[in-house]
Amino acid sequence: MVAEIARLRAEYHAFIRDNIIRISPSGVFGDYPNFADGGSRTSVNVVWGIYKRLPEQAQLDVSLVSGQARGSYFENATRVFLQSSFALLAHIRPGRWRYETSRSIASFDQYRHLAYLSEALNRDKVLKTMLGANSDYIVTPDIVVSRLPITDEEINQNTTVLDDSQSVAANTRLRTQNNPDRPILHASISCKWTIRSDRTQNTRTEALNLIRNRKGNLPHIVAVTAEPLPTRIAAIALGTGDLDCVYHFALPELRQSLIDLENEDQLDMLDLMVGGMRLRDISDLPFDLAV
Structure with a gap:
């Protein structure tokens, strides 16, 4: 019997193979799947190694x-x-969880004050000039996971945890009595199909805004990528303080591809990030969000 996480991971890879991966013809180093850098022989070779390990390979499209x-x-x-x-x-x-794409953080409880800031900027031209016409405070992550507040009936399901007294737990945002209309942001997930040097900093900028501008608990802040070169993944994975971790869509397949190619430099960087708890496989992400 195939474990459920393994089955879902295989379905994830099958969808990516069928709907995203295409073959770019006549590159510098021949045909290559479209998550390789066609100008890098190493990138092309690594990606072919990953591609041949994806499930149920179909006709190259x-x-x-x-x-x-x-x-x-x-x-x-x-x-x-x-x-x-x-x-x-x-x-x-x-x-009770919600999973959404492209939703502003101002929709969530920890960042609801940013909506007021945005309205103030729109009303006050002088303030908008001082702080910038397009405020960087309100970011829109690629994927957000949020939790809905719960009623006292749910809280009291097994025993009387709360009563009608207003003197206890009067400010926690988990109770609908205190927070009737704003879900709580649990995770912000940035998705990067590939990583190029000119596109890495916005991931860190979004993370820093989430950290600095919250009122309440910090959500998980992670990135997911299909980038084949560990040295490029390192641009967002190395260091601490902004992203929790980076997750690769096919980490074991990437590692095996590097082993087969005997690319010690890239393999050393990969092992450095994995051993340093900065890079994990996509199958690790749901468990990490359960913490």
Whole structure:
């Protein structure tokens, strides 16, 4: 019997293979799947190693999928995998959860004050000039996971934890009595199909805004990528203080590809990030969010 997480991971890979991965013909080093850097022999070779390990390989498809479409498909595939796999852990992390793409953090309880800031900027031209026409405070993560507040009836399900007294637990945001209309942001997930040097800093910028501008608990802040080169993944994975961790869509497949290619430099960087708890496989993510 195949374990459920393994099955969901295989379905995730199958969706990515069928809807996102396409073969770019006639690159500098020959044809290559579209998450390789066609100008890098190492990137092309590593990606072919990953690709041949994905489940149920189909006919190589050369039809075009735009960069915007690839990003959207990758976000939705990751959201579906996460929602399905996290549901398997309901006995470990119960609650009513929402999984959404492209939703502003101002929608959530810890960041609700940012909505007032945005309104103030729109009303006051001088303030907008001082702080910037497009405020960087309100970010819109690729995927957000949130928890809905719970009623006192739910809290008292097994024993009388609370009564009608207003003197206890009067400010916690988990009670609908105190927080009737704002879900609590549990996780912010940035999805990067590939990583190029000019596109890495916005992930860290979003993370820092989430850290600095919250009123309440800090959500999990992670990134998911299909980038094949560990040295490029390191641009967002190394260091601490902003992202919790980076998750690769096919980490064991990536590692085996590097072993087969005997690429010690890339393998050393991969092992450094894994051993330093900065890089994990996508199958680790639902468990980490259950903490």
